[in-house]
Each structure stands twice: as C-alpha cells, then as structure tokens.
Amino acid sequence: MRLTWLHRGTAGVGIAPHADVAAAPRWPGEGGLIRRLERLRNWLTDAHQQRAFIVLLLGVALGVFLVAQWESPSPDAVADPSSRDAAIQRTIARLEAEQAGLKKQIAELRARAAADQRAAAQSQSAAASLHQALAAQRTLAGTSPVQGPGIDILLDDSTVRTLLPSDDPDNYIVHEYQIRDIVNVLWGAGAVAIAVNNERFVNSTSVYCVGSTILINDTRTSPPYHIVAIGDVPAMQRALDDSSNLRDLKARVQTYGLVFKIARTGTMTVPGYDGSIHVRYAAVDSSASRPAG
Numbered sequence: 001m002r003l004t005w006l007h008r009g010t011a012g013v014g015i016a017p018h019a020d021v022a023a024a025p026r027w028p029g030e031g032g033l034i035r036r037l038e039r040l041r042n043w044l045t046d047a048h049q050q051r052a053f054i055v056l057l058l059g060v061a062l063g064v065f066l067v068a069q070w071e072s073p074s075p076d077a078v079a080d081p082s083s084r085d086a087a088i089q090r091t092i093a094r095l096e097a098e099q100a101g102l103k104k105q106i107a108e109l110r111a112r113a114a115a116d117q118r119a120a121a122q123s124q125s126a127a128a129s130l131h132q133a134l135a136a137q138r139t140l141a142g143t144s145p146v147q148g149p150g151i152d153i154l155l156d157d158s159t160v161r162t163l164l165p166s167d168d169p170d171n172y173i174v175h176e177y178q179i180r181d182i183v184n185v186l187w188g189a190g191a192v193a194i195a196v197n198n199e200r201f202v203n204s205t206s207v208y209c210v211g212s213t214i215l216i217n218d219t220r221t222s223p224p225y226h227i228v229a230i231g232d233v234p235a236m237q238r239a240l241d242d243s244s245n246l247r248d249l250k251a252r253v254q255t256y257g258l259v260f261k262i263a264r265t266g267t268m269t270v271p272g273y274d275g276s277i278h279v280r281y282a283a284v285d286s287s288a289s290r291p292a293g
Helices: 030-045 047-071 081-141 176-188 233-241 247-256
Strands: 002-009 012-020 146-156 193-196 207-210 213-216 219-221 225-230 259-270
Touching: 146 176, 146 193, 146 233, 176 193, 176 207, 176 213, 176 225, 176 233, 176 247, 193 259, 225 259, 233 259, 247 259
Parallel strands: none
Antiparallel strands: 002 012, 146 225, 146 259, 193 225, 207 213, 213 219
C-alpha cells in the first residue's frame, strides 16, 4: 500500500507522493506512527473486524442520541404556561362535574331510603293494627286466655251419705243441665269469659252427660266443679242471688244437700279454648261487606 505523507525539510513543507510506508523514517517517532497505521490497515481488511467496527460506531451514535434526549428538556417543561392553565381548568371542571353527579346520586338514594322507611312504618302500623284486631277477635272467640275481676262458684255433689230407700240417687249429684243453667245466668249478668274446671266456654261448647260423667268440650270432668266467670262481679252476684233464677238447683241444695256457693271473688284468670273450631255449615256473607250503592 502506498501512502502520501508530509515531508518537512529545510526548504519548507512538501508532499511526497506514493511513498512507501515502510520507508525509513524522516523524523523522530515516525516509525511508531507508521506501525500503528499498518495495524489499522490490517484490522480494517478483516471482514469480521469491519462488522465489529460498524457495531461500535452504531453503539457510540446511539449513546450520543440517548444522552442528547436525556439532557433535552421535556415537552411539559417547555410547554406554554397558558396550556398548563387550560389543562388544570379542564381537570377542575371534570372533577366538579363528577362531584355534582355523586351529590345527585346521594340525594336520590336518600329520598329512596326515606320513602322505604315511610312504607315500612306504614306496614308496621298496619301490622300492629291487624295484630290488635286479631287479638280482640281471639278474645271474643275465646281462644286466648283473659284475666280480670271475676267470681268463682263451687258446685258439688251432696254431702249426704245416708239415703232413704225411697230417694232417687240422681237427686244428690250434679247434672249437666245445672251447669248450663248457671252459665246462662252468668252470661245474662254480663260475664265476658267463663270456664268450668278450666274448660273455656265458646259458641261451640257442648255440655252433656254420659252415665255419671259430664263432658265439657268433649273432655271428661268430675265434681267438684269450679265455674269461673270474669265480668261485673256485683251484677253476677245479684243474678245468682235472684230467687227467680236457678229455682230447681236451689231447691235441691235445700232438700238434698247439693253444694252451690260463691267460693271467692277477685282477680280471676280464664284459660283460652284449646279445642277444635270447625265451622261446617256457616260461611261469611260476602254481600255484607260490600259498600251500599
């Protein structure tokens, strides 16, 4: 390979064309430079080394580009202050719109909750009214226990133990019709609840005799009989003492020694009817509930 190199002489600087690189050095250090140029020439002649050199150049260029990008100011930093203000205003407007929407939703939910509470209160009030009406109907029907001022009447078989041969033993025991007579007198005196030996009297109560046993509400009972009635105590006492009432019973008390007396008065408790209530033939008259028109 022939290179052109500078030649410094006494007469000035000249150019020696196509001088051999391996020629003898013309100034101090010229030989080392020539050797380095020779190594560079050999390195560049190798294809692999050329590719490595190209990659190196590309890496250097990329590094320079990244450094330039790093040191260059960001777009936001050089943005116009008026643009930043506009972006802030848009953000504020968006947040305020979202806040207004949330407040509207809260108001709607509160109104809905208030409406639900009013409906629930009305339902509770209606349920309470129905419960009170049902309790009153149960009291009238006799299916719930009641308590109040009342009277306890004792009715028992005769205490006479020796009978004459001509006497009828039936005259010395309590019969079912005597219980019915006493109960009817108490109803007439204003009694509101009556029970005989804890059997509550309702509109379907039956009292009948089977042999020497009295069945009340199909339940077998036996003397002594405690007839408990709640109501106006003085009125019930007057009705029982009235000579026109219970004549046959009072005569048997005098003649055969039946026991019939008021055992006590005061606060009484009458149990509820616990039997079956089955209305077979009666039905509610639907026309009675229709408004007149």
